[in-house]
Amino acid sequence: MKTLIVVLILLSFIQVTLVPLNLVLLVLILRAYLYPEKINLYLGFFLGLLISFLESQALGVYSLAYVVFIQSIQMFRKAQFAMHYFVMIPSIVLILSLNLIFPQAVSGSTINLWPDILKETLLIIPVFFIIKVWEERFVVKPEVKIRF
Amino acid sequence: MRIIPHLKLFLILILLSILIFFLDNARFLQLPKTALSYITTPIQFGLYSSGQTISRQFYFIFAARFAAKENKALQEQLAQIISENAKLRRDLSETQSLLEQQKTLDPRVYNLVAARPIGLDRYLKIDKGFKDGVKESQAVVFKDNFLGKVIKVTEKTSSVELLTDPDSKLSAFSINKNGKAKGILAGQFGSEILMDKILHEESIEKGDLVYSEGTEGFLPRGLILGSVVEVLEKETQIFKQAKIKPVFDIRDLELVFLMQE
Incomplete structure (x- = not known):
């Protein structure tokens, strides 16, 4: 978990300075998809605040959006068909699009998703597998019990 | 099984976000933001300048590709200009021939x-x-x-x-x-x-x-x-x-x- 927090903070800085894509949100909603825990909501809230601060936006806006998105994903995740790729990918693309549309709509600028939405869509599968492999191989789960 | 998992936490975080939003708009959070910027600004600057340095190393690849395209366009333009130049030279030569002809055989006498x-x-x-x-x-x-x-x-x-x-x-x-x-x-x-x-x-x-x-x-x-x-x-x-x-x-x-x- 500490590693995840450090990586997410680093991704926040990279998102703001180098790569203008929603890397943090992508990681958070994919993790929420794979492991629907309440820690995701905490992560979404604090990292939303951090990103609002780094982007010089009003504090609370991104944290509100991230918490809502994560909670939506965790609720949607309960459906039986939710883990199918043909359902998962469009739902994540929808969340990412809403995240792009909302600030543009609020600021009154022309809504333009292209080409950021394409780049973020292409990152879904690789990030999904990175998180899955990382959580399965390197994170100790408290549920694992050794039987004697 | 709950329909809305972690509902209580979700509502608390929503309310906190809205509260922070209003506090920020009312400028109550200026001091902590200024203090935090002393930490985040050097990190942002360091990352940004590192990114610029790295991209400059690869710039020549893009510059070479652009230069190749530009070279091709310029070659086409040059070929066109050479062709136009040749045509102008020919026209000039013909005009000079015409003037010289008029000097030798009087146009008033010969049509x-x-x-x-x-x-x-x-x-x-x-x-x-x-x-x-x-x-x-x-x-x-x-x-x-x-x-x-x-x-x-x-x-x-x-x-x-x-x-x-x-x-x-x-x-x-x-x-x-x-x-x-x-x-x-x-x-x-x-x-x-x-x-x-x-x-x-x-x-x-x-x-x-x-x-x-x-x-x-x-x-x-x-x-x-x-x-x-x-x-x-x-x-x-x-x-x-x-x-x-x-x-x-x-x-x-x-x-x-x-x-x-």
Whole structure:
């Protein structure tokens, strides 16, 4: 978990300075998809605040959006068909699009998703597998019990 | 199983977000934001400048690709400009020829029409035809040199019989300090012209210019037909002959002129 927090903070800085894509949100909603825990909501809230601060936006806006998105994903995740790729990918693309549309709509600028939405869509599968492999191989789960 | 998992936490976080939003708008959070910026700004700056340094290393790859595209576009442009330049030079040369022609043959006396040579085999082909007022037997000149006679006319082109053509026969004369010589200029097969029927007592030497008599009617007297390159004299022959060479090589001419009147 500490590693995840450090990586997410680093991704926040990279998102703001180098790569203008929603890397943090992508990681958070994919993790929420794979492991629907309440820690995701905490992560979404604090990292939303951090990103609002780094982007010089009003504090609370991104944290509100991230918490809502994560909670939506965790609720949607309960459906039986939710883990199918043909359902998962469009739902994540929808969340990412809403995240792009909302600030543009609020600021009154022309809504333009292209080409950021394409780049973020292409990152879904690789990030999904990175998180899955990382959580399965390197994170100790408290549920694992050794039987004697 | 709850329909909305972690509902309590979700609502708390939503309310906290809204509270922070209003506090920030009311500028109550300026101090902690300023304090935090002392930590985050150097990190942002460091990451940004590192990113710039790295991208500059790869810049040459993009620059090379762009340079290649630009090079190709410039080459095409250059080819176009060279082509336009060649056309302008040709136009300039033709205009100069026209001006020089007007200096040698007075346009008030002769009605000259410019034509471009467009082919050369036995006959010289020019780009003017009966649409331009060309008629058979009209003389073709360049400056004050006679080149040939129009023998065939189509709508837009004409064929010119040159002095070197075996069917070409003209009355000619030459003048030097020793006197005058008269003869008949006939074309030979190939690129030679022979001045025949020259009396032995008439003086003709190498280098003398040969002029038209003008007795045929289609060309005036005094046009230059060529220069003498060799005099062929045999005592057993009644007449002597002279090999004549045209002053201008037809292949060097970009413009010729038709004498219409």
